[in-house]
Structures are given as C-alpha cells and as structure tokens.
Amino acid sequence: MRPLDEVVNKWRRIASGDVDWRNGRTTRYIYFADDELEEIARQAYGEFMSHNALSATAFPSVAEFEAQLLRFAGxxxxxxEAVGSVSSGGTESIILAVKTARDWARKTRAIENGSIVLPYSAHPAFDKAAHLLGLRAERVPLTAGFRADVASMTDAVKDDCILVVGSAMCWPFGTIDPIVELGRLALDADVPLHVDACAGGFLLPFVDELSECRWGLEVPGVASISADLHKYGYAGKGVSTILYNDVEYASFQPFSLPSSGWPGGAYRTPTLAGTRPGGPIASAWAVVEALEHDGFRALAAKTMAASRAWQRGIGEIGGLEILGQPPGSIFAYRATGLDTMAVGDELQARGWQVGRQQAPRSIQIAVNPPHLAVTDDYLRDLAESVAAVRSSGAVSSTSATYA
Incomplete structure (x- = not known):
C-alpha cells in the first residue's frame, strides 16, 4: 500500500484546478460559514462515515441524529409535528415528494400517470422526477416579477394533476413564490402543494424582515416541503430533508417488499437509497447542535448583510439590473444595452466563478457569509468588466449551463 503522504499529494495535484472557494470568489455550489464550523462538520462526517442509516438496530446513533434533525426542521x-426523512440532497427530496404525490393519487384518485404543475423557475429535479416516475411536468410562465403566476397555474391544473409546486427561494432568481395563493389553488383543486425550500429552508426563517412571510408547512394546502441541510444548514454534502404535514399522506413515500418477496425477509426503505451513509447525517446534526437558533440567526444576518451590499452595489453600476425582488441570499442580475455573458467572461478573467443563466441571460449569485469581506473587490471588478464590454462591444459565445 502506498504511504499516506504520497496519496495525499496526488489527490491535491488532481484537485489543483478546482475553484478556491474559501476566498469568497465562488458564487455558487459552495455554502461555507467559517473554518471552525467546517471542522465540526468534518469531524462528525469522518467519525460516522461507515455507519449505515439503513439499520437503526445496528446504528441507533444515526437514527437519533436523523430524528433530531427532523424535529429541528419541522x-x-x-x-x-411534521414527519419525514433525511435524504441525500434536494433532488432526492423532490423525487420523494413527487413519488409520494403520485402514489397517493393512484390510491385515492385512480390517476396512473398524471401531471405536475410548476412555475418555469422551479428546479429541474421536478422534470427528473417526472421522467423517472412516468409523469408529465407542465411548466407555467412567470410573472414580470419572476414569481409563479397563480392565475396561469390555475389554468394549467387539469383533472389529472397530482401535484402543484412552488419555491421558497427559487434557484434562478431567489424569489419566493406566492405560497399562500398557491395553497388556496391546491385546496380548491384537491391537489397537494409541495414547497421547494431546498435553498431557503435553513436561511429564510432567520431573516427578520420575512417574519410575516408565510411559505412553509403552516400554510393551508401545503402537503410537503424540502429543505437542504448542505446549503444554508452548512453541513457536508449531501444531506437534505423532506417533511409532510400529514402522516397518512407521508406513508406513500417509503418502499416496502414483504417478507415473501426475497430470501432476506421484509425490506423497507424510507428514501430512494438502501444504504444511507451516516457521515452526512452526523455532519448536519453536529452543525445544528453547535449553532442552535442563535448561531443560525447570526450567520443569516451576515449572509443578508452581504446579499444587500452586493445587490445595492450592483444596482448602482450603470447598465445592470437585479431581476425581480429577491428577499434573501440568492439573486440574479443582467446587463442592459450590452451582452451579459461578455460581462461574465470579464469577471471570470478577473478570477471570479460565474453562474450563468439563459432566460433571461443573467448572472446568478448565491451569497455566503464570507462574501461580505470581498464585496468591494467584486463590485470593483464588476464595474471594470461592464466598462470593458461597453468599450469593446464584445458579445460572448459562452453558453448558459449549470456546470
């Protein structure tokens, strides 16, 4: 076997081209608070990396971590009193929510292959779920404010609709859909509403300005909600939660095979995975245990201070505009009168990782606490990038892609 230092040196060489996300120049993919919290998450992750959440009998510690995380999330x-599961990430949580709605519709409404009605801004995981589960994803255009258009979604809900979707925050623009109104739509149509709070679930509750904004399980009509602990819960990748208001409805999520189905006996899994690694679950628990409510609130305050500073500064640069009215830590902006992707190219040349979007062509930002320290650097480089594109008239050939 090779010596450890030789292996470490090799993996560091392989990783040498990765973005340096600790310096605040990465504006998506990474959710980082500080070194101390990361070390807590890392130690818990490593200590429980071989534990298997498939068996609560063998590993009751992981089962207890999961139960405590779900109570905290609820x-x-x-x-x-919500019930649910810890999953491997937002995509799995969303697939589970769609699977639950499909099986509920099959049992209670005799709908075999129905539709999901969702705003254009909803995450592609819903399309993936529809593809895997034999459903149709019906995307509906947004309002001018980049939020779900309730009237258009109402028109799109037909007799075979099995689920309506809203986001808090949506990933492309950081806007919160009108969940209360969507809840009324869901109740009127007798269809469950799922709220995708994968991005906002562990941030928005700590933003004081949003204390009157209702978007969670307390809203009538909301049947389920997803929220990622590896985003603004600051846990190691990948860990998310899926929660349900109703125990009977939630019972459609697990997969079960009776004891007669195979030689090993009865088999039941609450999520898509069989083996579930204990590391991410323990990591999330350790972060929640360390931070508690006050710690999350303090991190949210730092994150929002950075988000407001970046949005304010971007709005003051001529030729740029923020899309919609994003109330949280995620937002997008575009250039007017010049090519947005060319501005992105200039930013990238100055050492920033750039999130690009196509409809409309825009640059997307997911703010973390460390971004506060590099606010002036980003705004200076952005102003210089805009000036360079305006001077050259450059048009970028770079395509918008989530990569």
Missing amino acids: RLLGNA
Missing part, C-alpha cells in the same frame, strides 16, 4: 418550517 419547528423551523412550520409544523413541529
């Missing part, structure tokens, strides 16, 4: 997301 209190934050609008129902302290």
Whole structure:
C-alpha cells in the first residue's frame, strides 16, 4: 500500500484546478460559514462515515441524529409535528415528494400517470422526477416579477394533476413564490402543494424582515416541503430533508417488499437509497447542535448583510439590473444595452466563478457569509468588466449551463 503522504499529494495535484472557494470568489455550489464550523462538520462526517442509516438496530446513533434533525426542521418550517426523512440532497427530496404525490393519487384518485404543475423557475429535479416516475411536468410562465403566476397555474391544473409546486427561494432568481395563493389553488383543486425550500429552508426563517412571510408547512394546502441541510444548514454534502404535514399522506413515500418477496425477509426503505451513509447525517446534526437558533440567526444576518451590499452595489453600476425582488441570499442580475455573458467572461478573467443563466441571460449569485469581506473587490471588478464590454462591444459565445 502506498504511504499516506504520497496519496495525499496526488489527490491535491488532481484537485489543483478546482475553484478556491474559501476566498469568497465562488458564487455558487459552495455554502461555507467559517473554518471552525467546517471542522465540526468534518469531524462528525469522518467519525460516522461507515455507519449505515439503513439499520437503526445496528446504528441507533444515526437514527437519533436523523430524528433530531427532523424535529429541528419541522419547528423551523412550520409544523413541529411534521414527519419525514433525511435524504441525500434536494433532488432526492423532490423525487420523494413527487413519488409520494403520485402514489397517493393512484390510491385515492385512480390517476396512473398524471401531471405536475410548476412555475418555469422551479428546479429541474421536478422534470427528473417526472421522467423517472412516468409523469408529465407542465411548466407555467412567470410573472414580470419572476414569481409563479397563480392565475396561469390555475389554468394549467387539469383533472389529472397530482401535484402543484412552488419555491421558497427559487434557484434562478431567489424569489419566493406566492405560497399562500398557491395553497388556496391546491385546496380548491384537491391537489397537494409541495414547497421547494431546498435553498431557503435553513436561511429564510432567520431573516427578520420575512417574519410575516408565510411559505412553509403552516400554510393551508401545503402537503410537503424540502429543505437542504448542505446549503444554508452548512453541513457536508449531501444531506437534505423532506417533511409532510400529514402522516397518512407521508406513508406513500417509503418502499416496502414483504417478507415473501426475497430470501432476506421484509425490506423497507424510507428514501430512494438502501444504504444511507451516516457521515452526512452526523455532519448536519453536529452543525445544528453547535449553532442552535442563535448561531443560525447570526450567520443569516451576515449572509443578508452581504446579499444587500452586493445587490445595492450592483444596482448602482450603470447598465445592470437585479431581476425581480429577491428577499434573501440568492439573486440574479443582467446587463442592459450590452451582452451579459461578455460581462461574465470579464469577471471570470478577473478570477471570479460565474453562474450563468439563459432566460433571461443573467448572472446568478448565491451569497455566503464570507462574501461580505470581498464585496468591494467584486463590485470593483464588476464595474471594470461592464466598462470593458461597453468599450469593446464584445458579445460572448459562452453558453448558459449549470456546470
């Protein structure tokens, strides 16, 4: 076997081209608070990396971590009595929510292959879920403010609709859909509403300005909600939560095979995975245990201070505009009168990782606490980038892609 230092040196060489996300110049993919919290998450992750959440009998510690995380999430997301699961990430949580709605519709409404109605800004995981589960994803255009258009979504809900979707925050623009109105739509149509709070679930409850904004399980009509602990929960990748208001409805999520189905006996899994690594679950628990409510609130305050500073500064640069009215830590902006992607190219040349979007062509930002320290650097480089594109008239050939 090779010596450890030789292996470490090799993996560091392989990783030498990765973005340096600790310096605040990475504006998506990474959710980082500080070195101390990362070390807590890292130690817990490593200590429980071989534990398997498939067996609560063998690993009751992981089962207890999961139960405590779900209680914490339930209190934050609008129902302290909610039931659910910890999953591997937002995509799995969304697939589970769609699977639950599909199986509920098959049992209670005799709908075999129905539709999901969702705003254009909803995450592609819903399309993936529809593809995997034999459903149709019906995307509906947004309002001018980049939020779900309730009237258009109402028109799109047909007799075979099995789920309506809203986001808090949506990933492309950071806007919160009108969840209360979507809840009324869901109740009127007798269809469950899922709220995708994968991005906002562990940030928005701590933003004081949003204390009157209702978007969680407390809203009538909301059946389920997803929220990622590896985003603004600052846990190691990948760990998310999926929660339900109703125990009977939630019972459609697990997969079960009776004892007669195979030689090993009865088999039941609550999520898509069989083996579930204990590391991410323990990592998330350790972060929640360390931060508690006050710690999350303090991090949210830093994150929002950075978000406001960046949005304010971007708005003061001539030729740029923020899309919609994003109330949280995620937002997008575009250039007017010049090519947005060319501005992105200039930013990238100055050492920033750039998130690009196509409809409309825009640059997307997901703010973390460390971004506050590099606010002036980003705004200076952005102003210089805009000036360079305006001077050259450059048009970029770079395509918008989530990569």
